[in-house]
Amino acid sequence: MVFAKEDVNYSLYLVTDSTMLPPGTTLYSQVEAGLKNGVTLVQIREKDTETGSFIEEALDVQKICKKYNVPLIINDRIDVAMAIDADGVHVGQQDMPIPMVRKLLGPSKIIGWSVGKPSEVETLAKWGPDMVDYIGVGTLFPTLTKKNPKKSPMGPQGAIAVLDALEEYKASWCRTVGIGGLHPDNIQRVISQCVATNGKRSLDGISLVSDIMAAPDACAATVRLREMIDRTKYQFVDCELNESFPTAVSIKSVISQVSSNRPLVQHVTNKVHQNFGANVTLALGSSPIMSEIQSEVSELARIPNASLLLNTGSVAPIEMLKAAINAYNEVNRPITFDPVGYSATETRLCLNNTLLTYGQFACIKGNSSEILFLAKLNNDKMKGVDAGSGKNDDALLARATQIVAFKYKTIAVCTGEHDFIADGTFGGECKLSSGTAGVTAEGLPCVMIENGSIPIMGDITASGCSLGSTIASFVGGLDPTGNLFDAVVGAVLLYKTAGKLASTRCQGSGSFHVQLIDALYQLFHENKPEKWSASLKKFN
Numbered sequence: 001m002v003f004a005k006e007d008v009n010y011s012l013y014l015v016t017d018s019t020m021l022p023p024g025t026t027l028y029s030q031v032e033a034g035l036k037n038g039v040t041l042v043q044i045r046e047k048d049t050e051t052g053s054f055i056e057e058a059l060d061v062q063k064i065c066k067k068y069n070v071p072l073i074i075n076d077r078i079d080v081a082m083a084i085d086a087d088g089v090h091v092g093q094q095d096m097p098i099p100m101v102r103k104l105l106g107p108s109k110i111i112g113w114s115v116g117k118p119s120e121v122e123t124l125a126k127w128g129p130d131m132v133d134y135i136g137v138g139t140l141f142p143t144l145t146k147k148n149p150k151k152s153p154m155g156p157q158g159a160i161a162v163l164d165a166l167e168e169y170k171a172s173w174c175r176t177v178g179i180g181g182l183h184p185d186n187i188q189r190v191i192s193q194c195v196a197t198n199g200k201r202s203l204d205g206i207s208l209v210s211d212i213m214a215a216p217d218a219c220a221a222t223v224r225l226r227e228m229i230d231r232t233k234y235q236f237v238d239c240e241l242n243e244s245f246p247t248a249v250s251i252k253s254v255i256s257q258v259s260s261n262r263p264l265v266q267h268v269t270n271k272v273h274q275n276f277g278a279n280v281t282l283a284l285g286s287s288p289i290m291s292e293i294q295s296e297v298s299e300l301a302r303i304p305n306a307s308l309l310l311n312t313g314s315v316a317p318i319e320m321l322k323a324a325i326n327a328y329n330e331v332n333r334p335i336t337f338d339p340v341g342y343s344a345t346e347t348r349l350c351l352n353n354t355l356l357t358y359g360q361f362a363c364i365k366g367n368s369s370e371i372l373f374l375a376k377l378n379n380d381k382m383k384g385v386d387a388g389s390g391k392n393d394d395a396l397l398a399r400a401t402q403i404v405a406f407k408y409k410t411i412a413v414c415t416g417e418h419d420f421i422a423d424g425t426f427g428g429e430c431k432l433s434s435g436t437a438g439v440t441a442e443g444l445p446c447v448m449i450e451n452g453s454i455p456i457m458g459d460i461t462a463s464g465c466s467l468g469s470t471i472a473s474f475v476g477g478l479d480p481t482g483n484l485f486d487a488v489v490g491a492v493l494l495y496k497t498a499g500k501l502a503s504t505r506c507q508g509s510g511s512f513h514v515q516l517i518d519a520l521y522q523l524f525h526e527n528k529p530e531k532w533s534a535s536l537k538k539f540n
């Protein structure tokens, strides 16, 4: 049987590996369990098997695939693919060159190629539509399955660069599957985040080995994977993802929710911020806990209305930070990420980029330099941890905020003379192939908050970090029907209004600290957003 290439379903692509079979299972039982429960494409990849045995295994797997009308791809071995008339092959950068593979297999067979960077996309585009039919985009996350990997994990941002290259070089025919370390805890995030910048395509499928091949119950594993892939809504926080612009009424509702839910706000933050952040959190009717204890983070994440503030100003152990992200993502509790001094040093840049790839954030907050750098709109080295050469160009800053929101499918906050907040969550919608249906960063809801300058804000420690505490309190205190965008916008509006109020009441930077906490407390408990001095303007 010859499969029409346009009919190939890449959505759940199983790659075999007999070296990881659990007791009581076989290559065939795992493949059949996968096919019975939603695997749509199979590749036999048995790196340690001699040719004769490999051909026997391939023929047996082929029989099973035919039963389910699913194509069979052969890893590396073009000769074996020809010998058994398989439906195609998958080759990597170190295997037989694609033009030779195509010459041997003919035009109707499926050819897959491993791609790890945009330059390889340029090459396939030059070959044209008759050569590569799909690409394996990876290695997305760390994996033990592929021995001596030549590529370091690229994360969703690396996959976006490959998708962008497919769009740039107009390789519209070429399909894509993500591969490398894919499991139920990251599949939805991958589908949601791996979208071309022009919004026109996302990955066409998820390809994996160990989640099925090493599963004692491969049926259950496949059912779970299938469900994750087919779910078109990625609810990464247990509150509503946004459909509307914030108003005084909706922000009033947020404060009522925070007030009654009294969220626990776990701060993983720098030492300078800890005391003041705790007092800000208390002023907002929330409960702070300053904990960097890896062994308790899962317990804390499960406390009702828990919220995590990750402020990388002081570099806590990376394993603790990863454990915290995992723990809160696992229970859909919000994480507010403040990549303080994002690129001030190589250490911080590496740490922050690792964390950005590692999990999903409800909100990413930064000063203008951090946001411009995250958006790749300003590569200047930052000056220390304060806003460096960030530009006071509102349009540029709004655009950068939208770009960060789009790249990470999050609520992005850019603080400065004016604050910008953009919603890149798309209401949690995430689909294979279609991306964001062409909606780009520029189309994202974005607001600007103005309240005049408050110079004294820069004369105290942790004023920026404590906006993070405020945001974490607000997003943590939402009801499940609450609105994430409302919460973040409300937090910034409250914080800016309190800053202005405190600046009129203080005698200097010392009393400003105290007055800021008083103002936050007073405004929060009054809950009259319609009277706040900070104004909100739609930026698009």
Ligand SMILES: Cc1ncc(COP(=O)(O)OP(=O)(O)O)c(N)n1
Pocket: 013, 015, 043, 045, 075, 076, 090, 091, 092, 093, 095, 112, 113, 114, 135, 136, 137, 138, 146, 177, 179, 207
């Ligand atoms: C779907 C898919 N993507 C990538 C690979 C890796 O292929 P390759 O780079 O040739 O490495 P080996 O699999 O040969 O070790 C793949 N096999 N399938």
Ligand SMILES: Cc1nc(C(=O)O)sc1CCOP(=O)(O)O
Pocket: 015, 114, 136, 137, 138, 139, 140, 142, 143, 144, 145, 146, 151, 179, 180, 181, 182, 207, 208, 209, 210, 211
């Ligand atoms: C076969 C393969 N190719 C990769 C690439 O990056 O090209 S990663 C990989 C192994 C993926 O196994 P698992 O799903 O168990 O992580």
Ligand SMILES: [Mg+2]
Pocket: 075, 076, 090, 091, 092, 095
């Ligand atoms: Mg290979």
